[in-house]
Amino acid sequence: MNDLPDTWRPGRSCPLHYRYAPSVFARQADLQADTLYIVGGLYGNRLALETVLGLMAQERGSAALLFNGDFNWFNSDDEGFEAINTAVLSHRALRGNVETELASDDINGGCGCGYPDSVPEADVDRSNEILEQLRGTARHFPVLRERLAQLPMHAVAQVGKLRIGIVHGDAESLAGWQFDVSALDDDRQRPHLGTLFAASDVDGFASSHTCLPALREFSVGNGKHWVINNGAAGMPNFKDTQFGVLTRISIHPCTRGASLYGIRTKETFVDALPVRYDHARWISAFLANWAPGSPAHASYYERIVSGPSYRIDQAKSGKRAWISA
Numbered sequence: 001m002n003d004l005p006d007t008w009r010p011g012r013s014c015p016l017h018y019r020y021a022p023s024v025f026a027r028q029a030d031l032q033a034d035t036l037y038i039v040g041g042l043y044g045n046r047l048a049l050e051t052v053l054g055l056m057a058q059e060r061g062s063a064a065l066l067f068n069g070d071f072n073w074f075n076s077d078d079e080g081f082e083a084i085n086t087a088v089l090s091h092r093a094l095r096g097n098v099e100t101e102l103a104s105d106d107i108n109g110g111c112g113c114g115y116p117d118s119v120p121e122a123d124v125d126r127s128n129e130i131l132e133q134l135r136g137t138a139r140h141f142p143v144l145r146e147r148l149a150q151l152p153m154h155a156v157a158q159v160g161k162l163r164i165g166i167v168h169g170d171a172e173s174l175a176g177w178q179f180d181v182s183a184l185d186d187d188r189q190r191p192h193l194g195t196l197f198a199a200s201d202v203d204g205f206a207s208s209h210t211c212l213p214a215l216r217e218f219s220v221g222n223g224k225h226w227v228i229n230n231g232a233a234g235m236p237n238f239k240d241t242q243f244g245v246l247t248r249i250s251i252h253p254c255t256r257g258a259s260l261y262g263i264r265t266k267e268t269f270v271d272a273l274p275v276r277y278d279h280a281r282w283i284s285a286f287l288a289n290w291a292p293g294s295p296a297h298a299s300y301y302e303r304i305v306s307g308p309s310y311r312i313d314q315a316k317s318g319k320r321a322w323i324s325a
Contacts, residue, residue, distance in 0.1 A: 010110025011124040018100070018112070018174040020153060025165040026201035029158035031092065034061035035250035036159050038166060038230060040068040040096070040208020044075025044084050045234030046285070047277035048244050052233065055273065060252060066155060068208050069096020069168030072134060074234075074296060076289045081137045085144045095151035096168040096209065097175040101131055102138045103149035114175035118182075126295035133295075156202065160251040160268035165202040169209045172196070179207040179229050181214035181314065193218065194323035197225045203266065204228065206247050212310055213237050213245045213272060215261060215317040224265060226317070233275050235300070236307035237315070244275035261316040272315065 039052055056065055071088045075081045095103075097112030110128035138145050153174045155166040170176030178196075183189050196205075197220050204226040213231030217224065231237040233244040248254065248271045254262070262271030286304055290296035 009124075010108060011113055011128045012110075012115050012117075014097075014112065014114040014173060014175045015109055018097070018114070018153075018169075019172060020174075022171040022196045022199040024154060025156050025171070026199070027156055029163065030155045031064055031066070032158040033064035034159070035059045035063040035248065035252060036157055036164070037063070037065045038068055038206045038208075038247040038249070039065065039233045040070060040168065040230050040247075041211060041232030041234060041244075042067065042071040042084070042088070043073035043232060043234035044071070044080055045244070045277060045282055046075070046080065046083055047282045048234040048275050049084065049087060051275050051277045052246060055246075055275075059250075064157075065091045066157070066166060067091060067093040068155075068166055068206065069094050069174075070098045070208065071096070072098050072102060072138075073130065074286055074289060074300075076130075076134050076137050078137060078140055080285070080289070081134075082141060082144070085141070085148070089144070089147055092155070093151055094153060094155060094166065094168055095148060095174075098131065098134070099148040099151060100174065102135055103145050105135075107132065112175055114169070114173065114177065116177055116180075123299055126299045129295040130299075157249075159249045161266040162204065162249065162268045162270075163202045164249060165200050165205045167205060167207045170207060171200055171205060175209065177210055179205060179214075179227050180210035181212050181229070184214055184216045184227060190218075190321065190323045194220045197223070197323075204270065206230070206249070208232070211235075211237075212308070213315045215263065215270070215272060215315060216321065217263060217265075217317050218321050218323050220323045226263065226265065226270065228270055228272070230272065231315075234277075235304055237310065238312050239307045239309055241307045242276075242279040244277065246273050246275055247271070248273050260312060263317055
């Protein structure tokens, strides 16, 4: 018997266990560091992972690395799946919708992406197919699947004077889209965003999930808040580029010229850093798993080669938006 509602749509509808209240962030920090790297959307790119670890090794003081979900996606070969998950799980990690669905045998969730209606149905169908193929690989690694199932959905970090809520999707759902650039720039969403900040007791949120990076600042009453979305660490995020993006939050400034864009708030730096992996080798690795005609090739190959139709200036923080208290 199928207990799902008639309106349920795999890949678009999210199960209740994806949800949480924004008040969960009003807790003691789970980690504290001078520098924190937040890496979302690695998507199985082992070359991007090598780059991230190399950047981390250059940081001074106490440095922490947190993967905030969807570190799996294109790594449908056994070697790639085991390598990515073994490496990521040696650090702090949150589960994204991909990891959550990989750890389950319930096919009704599809990819768990919670896609909005603006995403074409064909893209949703292909994502569901990618997830099911990747789940077949994951079944070869029951111990890793169990570890994925045990990962938390959110974290709170303290860097300098900043309290940061770290999520995969948004402040209310593992696969929420409220931190997508289009939602952040929608004036109609501002009152609810103010409610999220008030309930969460954080200065800012760091997310991923929606695949397009953004940094936005908001004034809520007398307080200043922000949201940074790193888009994808394992794929190009901007037109005619060949690098991923990660979020760096630190009491130390970036090396001159290293930041794509950023802000300084409460004597702490919030920046988007490029993840400059070996582009040619990554294309070869992708094609080894996802040949022309495959669902991942149809959905992602053009983006992997030359980036989406999105510019760096669209991601940068502009004039701070005001939200009524």
